[in-house]
Amino acid sequence: MEKIHFSLLCLFLCFLLKDVKSQRENGTIIVELNVFSGRPNPVARIIKRPIQRLLASNNQWRGSNLNEGLGYRGFTIYDMDNATETKVVAGGSDISIENQLLEWSNIPRDVKLHCHERIRGAYVSKMNNRNQTNRCEQVSSETTYEPLKWNSNRFVRRWNNCYNYGNDIITNTFAQPGRANNYRIQTMDGPSVQFGAELDGLIRIEAPTSCVPEPNGNLVALVIWPGNDYHFFRLDENGLFSHKPGRTDARNIDNSGQLISDPRTADRGPYTVFQCFMETEPDVVYIQ
Template sequence: MWRNALLVVNLCVFGFVAGKSFPEVNGGWHIHVTLHVFSGRADPTWTIPYSHVDYKEIIQLMDTKPDSRLFSRLGYKGFTLVHVPPGHFVTSGSHYNATVTSYPELEMKILMTSLEKKEESGVDEYIIDHTKQAILESRRHRRSSNNLYDSLYPDYGYGDLLFRPSTADPLNLLTDNDMYKLIKLLGDDKRLLNKSTTPPPSGPTQFDPLKWNKYFVKDHNNCYNYANNKITDTFAQPGRAGSCEIGTHPTGNDFKRAALCDGLKEILTPRDVPVPDSGWNLVALVFWPPKPGSMLFDFHWYRLDGNSRWSHKPGRTVATNVDDSKKAIRDPRTADRGPYTEFVAFLETRQDKVLLI
């Protein structure tokens, strides 16, 4: 309903069609960079202008090296580069992914461009150190290029339709921030968004990656959306719906308190995995603790599905039911969580009781 209403908003769809060739053009073009490193928070982004000394070399590498897909893992996952024509939106450009297992020399070169864009990107020395370490580690321990989606659905033939934007859809011109501003304008009607995009509660959640791995859903919904089984297309943040603010230097408990404002319920952490109340689903919150003075911190959520296994959706990547060691998640407290070393709490969620924005 609300999506149809959006189609009449004054939006312009530009006619640039994504392709596999990245032309060398004169000024006006730029490369939009997303560093995929967080799961709950928005990832750092910045631009590489045509005038940058490494611009042409990066374009050449994008043109000669095959595109790859981002892995569902915690911490650094790779970069998404978009070659954007003059005067166009980011979603009108040609997309290219360089992942944690693909091209270390290209990844390092892209990362270094953030040094000149610190105010724009928010990338500090700790984020750079973490990313460098992950890139160098991937050179020593190459992981399989197949992700969980490939192994579950090898013959569906969806291919890039699930992972590439369509410039024919005006919704693809809306960013997470655009969606958030739209919902704020809706006022009390914001509850319609939560109810119209999810089915009524009907027992435990089921692991259904196809629901979450389509392009727009995958890129605009995070681990908090996934854990609560609510597609809001706003990269939902704990406490935003409940008007509970989180400070600039939060702890894991701050994110827990914010989630409680949205309607979740806390469960005192027992020795064994707890059983949620009837009609409620079990989720778990973990935290990537910061270093003093750094913006390198993040939250992440897991959920327990009806098959008694845990699953999660790291940031803008696909939903998965394995941890960073590619093992089934039997207990999020003992799973390989990468840099999310702090287990915060088990909580309960229910679709008709929890509101996300």
């Protein structure tokens, strides 16, 4: 009888701990966009889990302080369950984190446009300053830019997308990150797409400087159109990036018709969030 009571007690404690963990993960976080001077700043209440996943997906924002001056200055993140866990993401400190937080903020279009311009401008300026002292060595992948392989056959062009192209694997299934491993992207944000790609065998690699990181295998870059879509660029053996937008032709230029030496600074249209670089190997990665 005592064993039964003990088992029931253990079961109750397990359910209790699980419930506490669930409450913590599903708690509320307040995100304040520091942009106004006379009016109160815009704030948004967001479930904790996606914020935690976003902040854990990159680390360049850590240790930053809010910018001074007028206009966009960065974000302050308040944990409603732990007052000591207030975090600051300064303007220009981490382009991928900032752009995603911006998409979660309910603000007028002109304010959002101003913030996007300041984020991109600060990032480009930081990269230019670094490049004056740190000259980047050209890195490359093993993939060859051969657009005819993807463009000449109408069936191949139609049924293979940027994810197929980035991994250099033709499946004729319009492959999706994680689908080969029974994962479906629920939220169209960077961490969710990255997780699906990691299930398929891709590996995230950090880019601690403004230089493109050197991969052990082939290199791809994941970018996000917040709430709507994702896109992959791939690095080829010539040291430049190429990509295949959806059912259209593979190409080696960005939206402005420029060759792509770094997708972080390329004209990506609405794909404003740069999530990360990843390594991929056709012999290791499995996609569907």
